[in-house]
Amino acid sequence: GLLRYGIPDFKMEKSHIDRRVEQMKAEGVVFRTGVVVGAAKDTLGKGSKVTNLAKETVTPEQLQGEFDAVLLTGGAEQSRDLPAPGRDLDGIHFAMEFLPQQNRVNAGDKVKGQLRADGKHVIVIGGGDTGSDCVGTSNRHGAASVTQFELMPMPPEAENKPLVWPYWPYKLRTSSSHEEGCEREFAISTKEFIGEKGKVTGLKTAQVEFKDGKFVEVPGTEKIHKADLVLLAMGFVSPVSPVLEAFGIEKDARGNAKATVDFNGGYATNVPKVFAAGDMRRGQSLVVWAIREGRQAARAVDEFLMGFSDLPR
Known part of the structure; x- marks a missing residue:
């Protein structure tokens, strides 16, 4: 399910799934x-x-x-939510509301009222793979701009191998979606969703730093970001x-x-x-x-x- 409807076609062609499903059917699996x-x-x-x-x-x-x-x-x-003020405004969606719709359209299905990023200023909250998929899909829709927020500070471009081996190396990861066009903001937290007439128009944010086991706001760093579409990609x-x-x-x-x-x-x-x-x-x-x-x-x-x-x- 996730391979077919959660991962964009530009990242994984569905022919790979079709081939494996046919193999499994031939082996006796009933779907x-x-x-x-x-x-x-x-x-x-x-x-x-x-x-x-x-x-x-x-x-x-x-x-x-x-x-x-x-x-x-x-x-x-179950997607991780962001219960900041203004969360109920129109135009704020989970990534898994956004991504599967495009996959269905690519497969030839008709999706009534499809969520699209055409001409919109898109902000993706979450710096992982799902967020990257939202970036790539938004660019393909023709978004006016795409910005990705990450709560953690910007990682180093090269990992400290003696320190992290054999664990997952902590370093900056740039996907093909990022290379296609995206502004990336690190160490940033969303304080409030701003809107007009029930629709999101922007986000109020602040820079944060990790102190005493928690993230704390850096004074004097509040900023308003324009947004017509906000995609929450903070994990599950x-x-x-x-x-x-x-x-x-x-x-x-x-x-x-x-x-x-x-x-x-x-x-x-x-x-x-x-x-x-x-x-x-x-x-x-x-x-x-x-x-x-x-x-x-x-x-x-x-x-x-x-x-x-x-x-x-």
């Missing part, structure tokens, strides 16, 4: 799309994208009765689907499915026959982690069903 698991469609909220797209509803009892094991890998889709905090509640899955402190990762009953939840892996278990992460956990969870399920497994760890 059922447009299915809501765990809740009636009318309980998901007015305007819910799930409500609009779902074709059928399946209960946990049905799945547990029909299958010998269930593996939950629904992802961590937990699964949004009601599937965990419907199955009765115990959650960890961050709201993710609680499941062990050891090789003795690995990836099993508190509910018999039900396993969890990927972002739904570990929280927001990378595709490579999803692949790793998928393979390990497959082995755990195989061991559960067969008593042993020849699958690699």
Whole structure:
């Protein structure tokens, strides 16, 4: 789902997904799309994208009765919000409201009232991959300007290898979207969304620095930035689907499915026959982690069903 609708086509062509899906179908995998698991469609909220797209509803009892094991890998889709004054103004959207619409259009679907950046001054709040995808998509729409905000200070252009190895190197990362055109602001915090007649027209910001374990505002650095479209790309905090509640899955402190990762009953939840892996278990992460956990969870399920497994760890 995220590969197809969350990552722009200019970053990953969907032919790669199509090829792998066809391979998996040939191997015997049955794909059922447009299915809501765990809740009636009318309980998901007015305007819910799930409500609009779902074709059928399946209960946990049905799945547990029909299958010998269930593996939950629904992802961590709850976007991190920015509850600053003026948040309810029109023109402020989560990145995952913006990006999937363009992917659907690229695929030939009709999207009524598509969110577009044509001729607009766009501000993207969040300096990660999702923010970069918003930058590239906005540029392709023909935005008047694109500015990306990052709360953290600007990293060095080259990492201190002896200091960070073997961990993820801390250095400035410039994507192809940035190179296409984007102003980047670091160590900046949004204090307020400003608007007229119910629509966002700008942001009030201040520079910040990290002191005593928290970010504090630098006096005298307040500034107003013009904005017609604001995209919130600050990461994801937990699964949004009601599937965990419907199955009765115990959650960890961050709201993710609680499941062990050891090789003795690995990836099993508190509910018999039900396993969890990927972002739904570990929280927001990378595709490579999803692949790793998928393979390990497959082995755990195989061991559960067969008593042993020849699958690699």
